[in-house]
Amino acid sequence: MIDDPRRQVPRTDTLLADPRLTDAGERLGRGLLKDVVQRVQQRVRDGEVAPPDAVDAVLAALPGTASSLQPVLNATGVLVHTNLGRAPLSPAAVAAVVAAAGTTDVELDLGTGRRGARGEGAIAALLAAVPAAEAALVVNNCAAALALVATALGQGPELVLARGELVEIGDGFRIPELLTATGARLREVGTTNRVTLADYRGALGPDTGAVLKVHPSNFVVRGFTRQVEVGELAAALAGTGVPLVADVGSGLLRPHPLLPDEPDLQSTLAAGADVVLASGDKLLGGPQAGLVLGRAEVVQRLRRHPMYRALRVDKTTLAALEATLRGPLPPVQEMLAADLDGLRARARALAGRLGAAGIDAVAADADARVGGGGAPEHPLPSAAVSLLPSFADPLRLGSPPVVGYVENDRTLLNLRSLPPSADDALAAAVLEVARRWT
């Protein structure tokens, strides 16, 4: 049959040679372009695309970049969402990543032409932000920081830690399993709900490599409970030479007025911890990283351990971390600080725009959360655009994808986890879903 679509499928060479696709070939690479071309040819064969529309279909199907990771609008109300890549970087951090992505002086002293200290600028920024620290180290993430501590301080000797702090952080990540996987020995003290200074004292001995305190980020124990604060523990360890390491998780540099129960790096060191550990991509608002700060002697021991080489970070992480610390407030901090009236005004404006297009949209109050294991008991007041529940799936499958959630039979698009600059894109995504339905 002459009009059999299979006979009219444009040839691969013809499509690849089309001038409208030249830019894409240069930007994304010929291999990727060819994959998309072949998928479109299949759609022509299947009768889904008319042969003259093949180039347009290729253009429409091309990804924005050569990576399959796509930007997503986070309307979950969870500011630091692990499944969505945790903290979005600030524009200053993004610019620093781009600048450092090529050849860069990460480990070269341009003044002398000799090898320099790796990531000096990021380390200096950390020390300026946390004056109680004498030295700092950056590794892949907080789990890597824990693994380094366990390897360097807990092998042969043992790590003493409270039973109530043997926590699972998320998705099967259990801190005690990580620690013992390095070959470290754990000495658990106290019970699930209570631990005393005497429990710690009873466990200390010639075999003690370090005492570890882990902030149970994502849960709280209430009722008949007792913990030993960093200050008490530090006083009891004074003169023993046993380092006190505190994993504070969230990465807050200093106390935050909105998160009174969240420990921070500066206060924990000031209270007497020898070393503190935290994530870079939670409340700090920077790239994925594990921050290790504290007494120079202990930090040096960790840096000199051979395992450090396997855990250190790359130039782009160092660039993003330094820019996060030195540059303007990162998005996570801005979202945390956003005032409720402003969020409600955004929700009303969005609902008004969508309503004018005939969409059932109303502004509603909602709770947001820090996420990433931080401040589990501390809902943040927020506002949302509330839509029919049937919006949730198509919004998530759209371009850009919008991830909200369904509650009480409504799709909620929570605005505290989105910068105001994303409101136009959010409205456009909802309008596009509605348009496809009608």
Ligand SMILES: *Cc1c(COP(=O)(O)O)cnc(C)c1O
């Ligand atoms: C989140 C968290 C971790 C794990 O941090 P990553 O940076 O994801 O490796 C470890 N400890 C605590 C207390 C945490 O909150």
